[in-house]
Amino acid sequence: MGPSDLRTETTDSRKAVILRLERLCREFHVDSLLPQLKAGEEVLRERGVVDVAVLGQFKAGKSSFLNGLIGRDVLPVNVLPATAVITRIGHGAAERALVRHLAGRIEEIPLEELPEFVTEQRNPGNEKEVSIVDVELPALVGFRGMRFVDTPGLGSVFAHNTKVSMEWLPRVGGALVAVSVNHPLSEQDLNLLLEVFRHTPETAILLTKSDLVSESQLESVVEFTRRQIVRHAGKDVPILPFSNRPGFDAMRGAVREHLLRRIVHRREETFEEIVNHKIRFLIGGCRQYLALAHGAAEAAEKAREELQEVLTREDRDLGAVKSEIGLQTRDLESRVRSAAGERFHSHHGEILDRMDRRLGEAGKEWTGNLAKVTGAFREWLLESLAEELSEASYYGETHLAGFLVTAQSSFQRTVRAFQDRLAKEIERALGIPFTGAHFHAEIEEPARPDVRVGKTFDTQIDLLWFLIPMSVFRPFAFRHFRKQIVWEVEKNLSRLAAQWADAVNRSIGGLARQSMEFMQDEAATIRSLVGNAEDRRDDIGKALAELDELESSLF
Numbered sequence: 001m002g003p004s005d006l007r008t009e010t011t012d013s014r015k016a017v018i019l020r021l022e023r024l025c026r027e028f029h030v031d032s033l034l035p036q037l038k039a040g041e042e043v044l045r046e047r048g049v050v051d052v053a054v055l056g057q058f059k060a061g062k063s064s065f066l067n068g069l070i071g072r073d074v075l076p077v078n079v080l081p082a083t084a085v086i087t088r089i090g091h092g093a094a095e096r097a098l099v100r101h102l103a104g105r106i107e108e109i110p111l112e113e114l115p116e117f118v119t120e121q122r123n124p125g126n127e128k129e130v131s132i133v134d135v136e137l138p139a140l141v142g143f144r145g146m147r148f149v150d151t152p153g154l155g156s157v158f159a160h161n162t163k164v165s166m167e168w169l170p171r172v173g174g175a176l177v178a179v180s181v182n183h184p185l186s187e188q189d190l191n192l193l194l195e196v197f198r199h200t201p202e203t204a205i206l207l208t209k210s211d212l213v214s215e216s217q218l219e220s221v222v223e224f225t226r227r228q229i230v231r232h233a234g235k236d237v238p239i240l241p242f243s244n245r246p247g248f249d250a251m252r253g254a255v256r257e258h259l260l261r262r263i264v265h266r267r268e269e270t271f272e273e274i275v276n277h278k279i280r281f282l283i284g285g286c287r288q289y290l291a292l293a294h295g296a297a298e299a300a301e302k303a304r305e306e307l308q309e310v311l312t313r314e315d316r317d318l319g320a321v322k323s324e325i326g327l328q329t330r331d332l333e334s335r336v337r338s339a340a341g342e343r344f345h346s347h348h349g350e351i352l353d354r355m356d357r358r359l360g361e362a363g364k365e366w367t368g369n370l371a372k373v374t375g376a377f378r379e380w381l382l383e384s385l386a387e388e389l390s391e392a393s394y395y396g397e398t399h400l401a402g403f404l405v406t407a408q409s410s411f412q413r414t415v416r417a418f419q420d421r422l423a424k425e426i427e428r429a430l431g432i433p434f435t436g437a438h439f440h441a442e443i444e445e446p447a448r449p450d451v452r453v454g455k456t457f458d459t460q461i462d463l464l465w466f467l468i469p470m471s472v473f474r475p476f477a478f479r480h481f482r483k484q485i486v487w488e489v490e491k492n493l494s495r496l497a498a499q500w501a502d503a504v505n506r507s508i509g510g511l512a513r514q515s516m517e518f519m520q521d522e523a524a525t526i527r528s529l530v531g532n533a534e535d536r537r538d539d540i541g542k543a544l545a546e547l548d549e550l551e552s553s554l555f
Contacts, residue, residue, distance in 0.1 A: 011044055013553070014044055014275050014276075014279065015041070015044055017279055017550050017553065017554075018037055018040050018041055018044070018279065018282075020546065020550060021033075021037060021279070021282055021283065021286060021550065022034065022037050024286055024290075024543055024546065024547070025037065025286055027539075027543070028289065028290065028293070028529065028543065029524075029525050029528055029529075030285075030286055030289045030525060031521065031525070032285075032437030032438075032518075032521070032522070032525075033282055033285050033286060033437070036278075036281075036282060036285075037282060039278075040275070040278050040279065040282065043173065043274070043275060043278065044275065049090075049145060049146065049147060049173075049271075050145065050146040050147070050173035050174060050202075050263050050267055050270055050271050050274065051088065051146070051147050051149050051172060051173045051174070052146055052147070052148055052149065052172075052173060052174040052175070052176060052202075052259065052263065053149040053151055053172040053173075053174070053175050053176070054066060054148065054149065054150055054151060054175075054176045054178055054206070055151055055172075055175055055176070055177050055178065055192060055196065056177055056178030056179060056189070056192070056206075062150060062151070062178045062208075063075040063076065063150055064208070064244055065176075065178060065206060065208055065242055065244070066089060066148055066150055067244070068242070068244035068252060069148070069252065069255065069256065070089065070137065070139065070140065071139060072139075074089065074111060074114070074135060074137070075087065075089075075114070075118075075150055076114065076115040076118065076119050085117065085118050085123070085126055085130045085131075085132065085133060086132045086133070086149060086150070086151060087114075087118050087132070087133045087134075087135060087149070087150040088132060088133070088134050088135065088147045088148070088149050088150075089135040089137065089140070089147060089148045089149075089150065090134070090135070090136060090137075090140060090143070090146070090147035090148070091136065091137065091138070091140040091141050091143060091144045092136020092137060092138065092140075093136075093138065094136065094138065095111060095136065095137055095138060096108055096109075096110075096111070096135075096136050097109050097110070097111055097113070097114055097133060097134065097135045097136070098133065098134040098136075099117050099130055099133050100130070100131045100132045100133070100134065101128075101129055101130060101131060111135070114133070114135070116128075117130050117133055118130070118133050124394055142260070142264070143259070143260075143264055144264070145263075145264060145267040146173075146174075146259070146263050146264055146267065149172070172196070172199055172200050173200060173202065173263075173270075173271065173274045174200055174202035174203070174204075174262075174263055174270070174274070175196045175199075175200055175202070175203045175204075176203075176204055176205075176206040176240075177189065177192060177193055177196060177203065177204070177205055177206065178206045178208050179205055179206070179207055179208065179225065180208050180209050181207050181208065181209050181210050181212055181213055181218065181221055181241070182209060182212055182213075184207075184221050184224060184225055185224070185225050185228050185229070190228065190229075190232050190233070193229065193232075193233055193237075194232070194233055197233060197235065198281055198438075199277075199278060199281070200274055200277060200278070201273060201274065201277045202262065202263065202270060202273070202274060203237050204237055204238040204239070204240055204258065204262075205225060205229070205237060205238070205239040205240065206240050206242055206255070207221065207222065207225065207239055207240060207241045207242060208242050208243075209243065210241035210242055210243045210248070210251060211243035211245045211247075211248055218241055222239050222241065225239055226239055238258060240254060240255045240258055241254075242255055276554045279550075279554060280551060280554060283547050283550055283551050285437070286547060287544065287547050288434060288435065288436075289525065289529060290529075290540055290543050290544050290547065291432060291434075291544070292426060292430070292432065292434055292526065292529055292530070293529035293530065293532075293533045293536070293540045294533070294537075294540050294541065294544060295430035295431070295432045296430060296529065296530040296533035296534075297533035297534050297536070297537040297540060299429065299430050303429045303430060304429075304530060304533070304534070306429050307425065307426065307429040307430065307530055308527070308530060308531065310422075310425040310429070311422075311523060311526060311527045311530065314418070314421065314422065314523055315523060315527075318418075318516075318519060318520065318523070321414065321418060321516075321519065322516055324414065325411060325414060325512050325515060325516065326512070328407070328410055328411070328414075328512075329407070329508055329509060329512045332403055332406065332407050332505075332508050333501075333505045333508060335403065336400060336403050336501050336504050336505055336508070337497075337498075337501045337505075339399065339400060339403070340399065340400060340497040340498070340500050340501040340504075341494070341497045341498075341501075343395075343399040343400075343497075344392060344396075344399070344493050344494075344496055344497035344500070345493055345494075345497065347392045347493065348489060348490065348493055351388045351389075351392070351489050351493075352485065352486060352489055354388065355384055355385075355388065355485050355489070356482065356485070358380075358384060359380075359478075359481065359482065359485065362376075362380050363377075363478060363481075370473055370477065373474070373477060374477070377481050381481075381484070381485065381488065385488060385489070385492060388489075389492055389493070389496055392493070392496065393496055393500070396496075396500040396503075399500070400500060400501075400504045401504075403504060403508065404504060404507055404508065404511070407507075407508045407511050407512075408511055411511050411512060411514075411515040412439060412515075414515060415439045415515050415518060415519055416439070418519050418522075419435070419436045419439075419522070422434070422436065422522070422523070422526065423435060423436065426526075436522055437518075437522060439515075439518050
């Protein structure tokens with residue numbers, strides 16, 4: 001049997017493990033692990049290609065790092081959040097970029113058109129519905145077998161960017177967590193690291209902008225970062241200083257050497273380690289729920305009854321939790337409406353100034369009778385308002401995304417408090433630790449409003465053009481046009497603010513629903529496992545034994 005046959009056999013055996021895990025999760029209604037099982041299947045379908053994701057906070061220098069490693073500016077870099085969609089960069093025989101759309105269509109584009117699809121400025125909110133972009137470069141021949149993954153920045157004002165990065169985590173092979181040397185290891189960075197450790201053993205810290213400090217200061221930052229990670233995560237990971245500036249070739253060489261040594265030169269071994277890590281994590285998650293059921297089956301009847309009473313009480317208390325989430329939601333919705341009105345109307349004066357100047361220029365070209373001049377004004381007004389309001393609308397997420405992040409954090413804390421209460425009662429009744437499924441509320445992208453313009457005149461005065469000489473009426477008409485602009489700008493800004501508020505509030509409502517549904521499902525899963533534990537004692541024992549067998553097959 002050749003190496004290729006061995007790789008195929010290993011891949012098939014891992015697929016079989018995931019399928020058996022999926023069957024067990026469905027049999028015992030452990031639905032919370034199903035999305036991660038799907039991600040594991042996707043990793044296996046890549047047939048040994050290791051995706052190394054560059055993760056980190058907004059403006060941590062991720063795209064700049066990749067450009068430096070590639071040796072040319074392929075990925076766009078901007079003062080605003082640049083990356084809007086996942087971009088994978090790997091070796092290819094020819095230089096090209098493939099845009100994969102959500103609908104399944106694949107479009108090949110020149111590299112210079114990459115910003116049109118992957119940047120927030122050219123593709124705001126991923127309105128072009130891009131699933132992923134693959135960039136292929138002959139220059140990356142030394143990195144065959146792996147791909148770099150440029151991810152949107154966490155903590156960006158564009159809420160969907162954080163969502164995209166977090167959703168990608170279960171699919172990572174390796175991870176470079178970018179941390180800027182002048183903002184070393186924040187709480188958000190530590191939380192990201194803890195999440196990354198759940199999905200891959202191949203993790204390193206990329207200490208970007210290392211040219212900003214002296215050599216002795218850099219040593220202190222590296223040591224501080226190392227101590228913090230060991231303290232909070234119990235792991236010692238490689239820390240790789242990096243700078244794109246001239247004179248720091250040794251840093252770039254060290255990072256390149258790390259990637260070649262750890263991944264490229266031992267790609268098949270690394271890929272198997274990564275897949276096994278993911279599967280062990282999933283086995284551990286499934287075992288936790290089955291161990292709960294087994295503990296309930298083995299516990300005294302009184303302990304089971306007490307736990308059932310706790311679960312019944314938690315069910316009743318979910319009504320109070322729902323009311324609490326409802327209050328939080330209504331408070332946020334009210335604040336969103338006030339902020340939307342205030343922030344969109346702040347554009348009023350500058351829009352009026354620009355349109356007044358443009359009216360003076362455009363009006364010089366309008367000739368003929370009143371009907372023709374009014375028609376030209378209507379077309380100009382529609383086009384100009386659409387342009388101005390679209391620009392104002394572009395900042396909608398900048399104005400309001402913070403409320404989505406606040407809602408997400410607030411609801412996740414509520415869910416965690418619920419899980420902590422359950423875990424405490426389970427440990428008290430059964431004597432076993434239980435943490436429950438990981439909950440991450442997904443922010444639904446707010447829909448971008450359209451722009452509409454009302455009638456130019458309340459009466460059809462332009463129908464009377466044949467009664468009024470245009471030489472006399474023109475000054476009156478343009479005074480009316482200017483009044484109409486004031487009214488249309490005011491009206492459409494109010495409408496735009498209301499639509500953005502509605503869109504963001506729908507997303508907040510979606511977060512609230514996700515939180516409630518997760519708690520209800522988690523309570524129902526635990527209640528079912530505990531309630532049926534005694535009757536399904538043998539099934540639970542066999543399932544736990546099967547998990548042990550699956551885990552042993554990974555070594």
